Amino acid sequence: MSADDRRFQVLRAIVADYVATHEPVGSKSLVERHQLGVSPATIRNDMAALEDEGYIAQPHTSAGRIPTDKGYRLFVDRLSQVKPLSAGERRAIQAFLSEAVDLEDVLRRSVRLLAQLTRQVAFVQYPTLSRSSVRHVEVVTLDRRRLLLVVITDTGRVEQRLVELDTDVTDEGLLALRTLFATAAVGRRLGDAASALTDAAATVDPDVRPLVVPSVAVLLDSLVEHPEERLVLSGTSHATGAWADQPGALRGVLEALDEQVTLLKLLAALETPDAVVVSIGSENDDANLSTTALVSAGYGSGQTLMGGLAVVGPTRMDYPGTMAAVRAVARYVGEIVAGR
Structure with missing residues (x-):
């Protein structure tokens, strides 16, 4: 040697x-x-x-x-390879995440699980909107002048929007609206669907315009929102123990965790699913994170990155165990989200 x-x-x-x-x-x-x-x-x-x-x-x-x-x-x-989790641990993760009822539940379960496995703070990013497509749009009549629009994307995201109308709902208007959504939105990427809906709404029959135009406007609002700018966080209480001997550092860490923009910037470095990225101490741009290590991984389908998840802890963390947990959970989240 x-x-x-x-x-x-x-x-x-x-x-x-x-x-x-x-x-x-x-x-x-x-x-x-x-x-x-x-x-x-x-x-x-x-x-x-x-x-x-x-x-x-x-x-x-x-x-x-x-x-x-x-x-x-x-x-x-110098960690030649990340030690895989045991078969029992992998089965437990898979079983816990596969019980999720929708995307929101998948994300909440995944960060809760990561926080428990690593005893650190965990966060996950919603799937990136730019890569999502509209799978289905449901139009539900609530009463004479109110509709509920339900948009389901191929990443399993469900958005509900209320439409308040100035005129009564008519059968002709509903038919025109459903046809418009089916032809202009379903099957398209969200950005493309928004453009197609805008163009199509401009050409509808004047008789149904009072119902179609406000409904399309409400739907466009849900399509151009950016759920990838939303995070789910879990395990913040672990930070208190991890930095118990550094109260000044703890304040900064909690401040950084409160700033979603800071956390999203950290995930922006991810380029492909399945690669685990570790940034340590001063490698983190934010001074509030100078005492932390961040272990992150992308999730998605094949080489398509849909979002990212990460664990934040003190630099004295169990790196092999944390990297294994982050990689395993990211893999399962990717499989579930891609399969929805």
Whole structure:
């Protein structure tokens, strides 16, 4: 084993012990807990070299060392592969998520599950609107001057909109409206459907225009909304424990979690489903997240990215376990959303 490989084994042991105990790690405890196959003096020399290179640091005046952001980065980069979850864990995730009744339920279950599996804060992004298509539009008459429009997308999203009319609903108007939605909206990407509806509504018979035009306007509002700018968050209470010894950092983390724009920017770096991305400490642009690690993955169908999900925790997190959980949940969410 080369000196570099041996030093990495020492770094890996320091990361493991610090994540487990939250206490700085000394050479004596490394000798006692890990079979590193070298003398205590060699371990002390390796720790000194790791400190010189910026991979570990000495907090305060304690004898122990803790990993730096650079040390965690090397540790994560050298994980040759993410350890898969056990068959039992995978079955449990699949069973829990497959019981979801709709997209909203899938997303809520997935973040709750991620937060429980990792004991960290988890969040998931709604499927990106630009890649969704209209699967069905239902028109329901509520009373003489009110309609309910129900839009279902191929990603399983359900939008309901109320239409208030100035004139009574007529059979001719309803038929014209349903025909218009079926021909101009169903089967099209949301942006294309919006354009087609706008064009088609301009040419409808004047007799049905008082019903069709306001209904189309309401539907357009649901098509041009951006649900991908919405997030579902779970496990915020875990942050309190994770940063209990750093109240100043905790305030910043909670502030960042409150800012959906910040979290969405972090997910914007995702390019394909199934690749797990880890950003550590100062690699996060937001100063409020300088004490955090973010483990994220995209979900979708094949190479089509529909959205992203992530776990946020302190830099001293269980990286292999968190990466495995994020990847597994992202995979199942993608399968369920793509299959709806």
